Amino acid sequence: MFKMGLIISSALLTAYAGYMFIDRIADKIKDYYRQKKTDEDKKEKKDIMKILYYEPSSPPARLLKFGFLIVAFALMQMAVGKFVFSGVAAIFAYNLPGMAAKRKYKRMFALFGEQLIDSFGFLRNSLQAGSSLSQALQIMVDQSSPPLSEEFEEVLKKNQFGVPLDKALNELDAKMGNKDLHLGILAMNVTREYGGNLSEILKRVVDVMRDRMRIAKKIDSITAQGKLSGWIITAIPFFLIVVLTLLQPELFGMMFTTVLGNVMLGVAVLFVTVGNIVIQKVVAINI
Structure with a gap:
């Protein structure tokens, strides 16, 4: 049973390592094609994270997800030999690429929002200097950094190819x-x-953005304790499983070796997951 505890711990660590590995590989792919200065369409085809986020039902995304599912199921079957645990690992592995893509784009969207205030300031100054909107947007792109500069540069390219601004x-x-x-x-x-x-309108918009950001930071500081408590409460049952498996392998081992034990563990994991989702929804406040 000591080996069982090590296997479970190793599986959790492997899943987390795989999660981070996908994120790193996606960044490397994007940087490589950016250095090669390929055109935008080609970059979109090669960026697997963009496909996973915007086209999760596309054939490449499904192929990657099913690949993770098959590998995780096979590894858990070889390590544990229990269909229930292998099925849970396979479901988690199937959703892992999508989770990595959502995490990556969530960070990107947050950085984009932080850059907006200064970038709209550049835009406002350019308009006051007499530039047209297209010229002001180009100046804003030149003065900004990714991801905001990349997104607005794409807007200007579309406009140059005939798409209305x-x-x-x-x-x-x-x-x-x-x-x-x-x-x-x-x-x-x-x-x-x-x-x-x-x-003048952009000046008022920037003022609203600053007020919204100030309120959002205040709310985040207030709800941080609730979010942390939710994750701690979620982690405690899994920690107890490992501890009891190591301390009382004969007693707690029946949870892994019997059908009733497997069902009880499955129900417990389901309830813990639902509880964590509810807690995170309660403390998440949108403004």
């Missing part, structure tokens, strides 16, 4: 799903169509 901006708005970006793009489209002082 308002349509390209709306596509970016739908892609990023950022409330502050939506306010800025709405202001750009309205002033382009009906007229108005865009620089």
Whole structure:
């Protein structure tokens, strides 16, 4: 039973290592094709993380997920020999690439939102200096850093190839799903169509963005304890499984060797997972 505890611990560590490995490999692939200066379409085809996030049902994404599922199931069968545990590991492995893609893009969206305030400041200053909106956007791209510069550069490229600027901006708005970006793009489209002082409107938008960010940071500091408590409560049962397996292998070993024990463990894992999801939903406050 001591070996059983080591196997479970090793499986959890291997899953986490695989999660981080996917993220690192995706970054390496993206950096490689950026250095090669391939065109945007080719980069999108080669970026597996983009496919996993925006097209999770596409054949490449499904192929990768099923590959992880088969490998995880085979490894757990060889290590443990229990169909229940192998099935749980396979389900987790199937969702692992999607989880890695969501984590990567969540970080990217957060960084994009942080860059918006300064970038809209560049845009406002350029408009006040007499530049057109397209020229001001190009200056903003030159003064900004990825990921914001890459996304707005794509907007300008679409505009150069004949796509109306308002349509390209709306596509970016739908892609990023950022409330502050939506306010800025709405202001750009309205002033382009009906007229108005865009620089003054952007100043007010930036003020709103700063207030929203200040409130969001305050909320994060208040709810941080609740989020941490949720993860600690979730981790305690798994920690106890390992401890009891090591200390009382004859007594707790029946949980792994009998059908009833397997069912009880499965139900316990299900309840712990649902509890963690509920806690995270309660402490997640959107503004």
